[in-house]
Amino acid sequence: DADVTQTPRNRITKTGKRIMLECSQTKGHDRMYWYRQDPGLGLRLIYYSFDVKDINKGEISDGYSVSRQAQAKFSLSLESAIPNQTALYFCATSDLWTGRTGELFFGEGSRLTVL
């Protein structure tokens, strides 16, 4: 089983719908991140969390919210999805040790299509 698991892997939804992407990890890492990937733009940071009570906005947080339900779980919500939120979303983790270097461990990605 993957150390960082994202659900769903693929999702098609309609404009205005609320969507939640979930991430769980068994690595025991305290830091968790949500990135989105768009062609030609690479990966951009949406939100990150260093522990359950520490949540921070990334560079493109507008239109998104997150919840850190436990050390191992970090979910991303789109309250009212719009077509330009169509993208590949990645959850990633690191810990205090690997975090010294910045290295991230990624889930398998969630492909979201908003029609």
Added chain:
Amino acid sequence: AQTVTQSQPEMSVQEAETVTLSCTYDTSENNYYLFWYKQPPSRQMILVIRQEAYKQQNATENRFSVNFQKAAKSFSLKISDSQLGDTAMYFCASPFQGAQKLVFGQGTRLTINP
């Protein structure tokens, strides 16, 4: 703002050839690591190689090596004896804010042809 630039959106080479992917970055960090990640069609993000900025010696992992030019803030990836399985998107990444976050380049789509 922290930036990472990959100036080659796409590259294509024949199997067994050597290919170099370019990356430049802009950081104010004094002590940092740089990374190359590979994303094959399975879309999984896989760490290829990391470079410690305070080490002058270029990192090497089997067929993968880097050319790290700290003063020029350049961090290129060289793939020797390329294989069909090297076909993927490659992303360069640099830490930001004391390694709290990673900033990624735009990516280079590499195709290895038989």
